[in-house]
Amino acid sequence: MDLGFPWWLRVEHFLNIIFITFLVRSGLEILGTYPKLYRSQHTVPGTAWAQFTVQEEAKHKYYTVGGEYSDYSPRISLPGRGLLGLGRYWHFITVTGFVACWITYLVLLLATGQWRRYVPTSWDTFSQAGQDMLAYLAFTMPQPLDGMVFNALQQLSYGFVILVLTPLVILTGAFQSPAIANHFSRITRLLGGRQVIRSIHFLCMVGYVVFFVVHLVLVFLHGYLHETSKMVFGHSDKPILGGIIFSLGLLLVLALHVFATRWTLTKGRAVEKLHNLVVRPWSNLLYKLPSRMHYDRSNITGKDVGLANTTHNFRGSGRPPETPEYLALMANCYEDDYVLEIGGYVERPMTLTLAELRELAAGHSQTTLHHCVQGFTSIGRWRGISMSTLLDLAGPLPGATDVVYTSFQNMGRDDALYEGGTYYESTPMVEARLPQTIIAFELNDEGEIPAKNGAPVRLRLETSTGFRSLKWLERIEVVNRYDIILEGRGGYFEDTDFYDRNQLI
Known part of the structure; x- marks a missing residue:
């Protein structure tokens, strides 16, 4: 079987660059309105295990609703400026596309046999991954596995992100929904409770960011033009053209972020209409999940x-x-x-x-x-x-x-x-x-x-x-x-x- 780069895999790869970057930026906007993480259900002041704000804990017994917001820059979060509602709109719009993309990807992996590119069929893959890590640390390039386009370390890394990290981020995101968490409250408690779920969701985001950084470094180590040609054409025969097209695609992603940020800060109600068009059809189904905590x-x-x-x-x-x-x-x-x-x-x-x-x-x-x-x-x-x-x-x-x-x-x-x-x-x-x-x-x-x-x-x-x-x-x-x-x-x-x-x- 050819475990190369079919067209649908290349399309999904580009879409996921858009979806994950939008999820990270809108997720930071959501985090910024309560930038503290806890180990239990009870967000008692002074018990956070991590916080991302320079603001002091409120001393007054009456909290103002927005008194703890951290005003993250629009260059970092989407849209920035402590606009939680608009950040949530973008997060849920993007989640809709991200989950649909992931499910489609899984179906195609199973239907075409491409799942083998991410799932090791031998325990030897794990020991080989250790050797590949040592090779990278020695600034040498490990060889791909037999019949594969990846080496063992790449196979395990990509498999973890696609088959473990992504389901985990979807699960922990879903169980931050009051309707889902309260209807399936036993599962919520089994997962450690809302604040543990929230912390795991944040760590998943960190995992994506770390993967992106390492992935980008490896692309350059393996040869930027060589690797981007595979993502454009499915092969490395046109490295210069592939590199140019992929670079233009990255510029397009950047332009989408700039447009989305500026559009949101000036036309918030238009973003609301887009959210209602994309998200409400499925979110209204949650009324069928009565709370039974x-x-x-x-x-x-x-x-x-x-x-x-x-x-x-x-x-x-x-x-x-x-x-x-x-x-x-x-x-x-x-x-x-x-x-x-x-x-x-x-x-x-x-x-x-x-x-x-x-x-x-x-x-x-x-x-x-x-x-x-x-x-x-x-x-x-x-x-x-x-x-x-x-x-x-x-x-x-x-x-x-x-x-x-x-x-x-x-x-x-x-x-x-x-x-x-x-x-x-x-x-x-x-x-x-x-x-x-x-x-x-x-x-x-x-x-x-x-x-x-x-x-x-x-x-x-x-x-x-x-x-x-x-x-x-x-x-x-x-x-x-x-x-x-x-x-x-x-x-x-x-x-x-x-x-x-x-x-x-």
């Missing part, structure tokens, strides 16, 4: 270090409302004054006090993992009433499609990093009725929810990223259209920043 009290953040009071260890993000109305509720301990309104496109509008919510909840609670869009996590035990139960009580009218949640918080007043506007979120009806979508009023069996975590009542959307689990809940409204509210994108950050309402990934 399997955690217990021993997993609560803070329990692992023996804390008696764990609520202060459940990470908060954002500052509580500062209106006289909310401050009065806080001063009176919420109990007698707070009323949750439920109305809109329903048969039976209603108001519910905290006591009535407790009675309706009938002791229901769930211990779940919070996935912040930045990357931090905490495990908490929430007591509350399922949103589906509240909807059944209110009776959505025919044609009701979405549920809108309004907070007491005004971002410009309460979080100075952002423009003014009431914080709100919305969910499609299918998300509102997921079994672990609840209206919570107690955290970790320790009484009311602390102010930093959304007192007195908050929304919990366990299949979504954390900013959509709205805190300081004031009102719930059932609607038949969400796209006519304010900017029409379904939430405060969706309207003012670049976040998709579908935050299942």
Whole structure:
């Protein structure tokens, strides 16, 4: 069998240069918004094993939402400047192409027998790889294996990247999706938990970068024109022409990065439209994965270090409302004054006090993992009433499609990093009725929810990223259209920043 360079392999090789470089740059943008890595589920301040920021740990008990962003340069990350939403858009657009390319490549490898180029058929290959390494260190060129275009070290290296590193990076990327991680929570825990998964994903990125650097060095050692001719024509008979064409291809890749960066920084909504066209068709399928997390009290953040009071260890993000109305509720301990309104496109509008919510909840609670869009996590035990139960009580009218949640918080007043506007979120009806979508009023069996975590009542959307689990809940409204509210994108950050309402990934 000819284990040379068929046309489809050469096409895949070039596409992967584009995909992996875009994944690395957009991945750095995502990392930059929470540039710390941990060994456990609990992102307790001061316990990171690695961090990539010069900012000091926040000292205030109330974190601003964007207060920990590191502003990486657009020359490094895509698009740069701490634009997490746009970085996520590019990451998921590229993931779509990268995974499709890898699956196609595997099918073709199996169908054509080309898998032998990466899978050793003899244990002698491993000892030969050691000898090849010594040859490189001595600045001599090892010979290819019999019937192969690679030497033993190249075969094992390429096989590892394609058959081990790539599946691992796809797996760890998938299990950073709240919908996937929370539906398959036993697998999430088997993999070490969200933060271990996140760390492994980062190390996979490092692995790709190291491979690229070593691969580039070897291309020059073996002869740049000789090797690039193989990647263009499938043989080394036209080294000069092959080298020119491949170099022009690399310039094209560079031009794509420059264009993507500048286009994103000036036309963010156009990138959003591209994301919605490419990503939403498959990401919407994740609504079919209801959250079914399997955690217990021993997993609560803070329990692992023996804390008696764990609520202060459940990470908060954002500052509580500062209106006289909310401050009065806080001063009176919420109990007698707070009323949750439920109305809109329903048969039976209603108001519910905290006591009535407790009675309706009938002791229901769930211990779940919070996935912040930045990357931090905490495990908490929430007591509350399922949103589906509240909807059944209110009776959505025919044609009701979405549920809108309004907070007491005004971002410009309460979080100075952002423009003014009431914080709100919305969910499609299918998300509102997921079994672990609840209206919570107690955290970790320790009484009311602390102010930093959304007192007195908050929304919990366990299949979504954390900013959509709205805190300081004031009102719930059932609607038949969400796209006519304010900017029409379904939430405060969706309207003012670049976040998709579908935050299942």
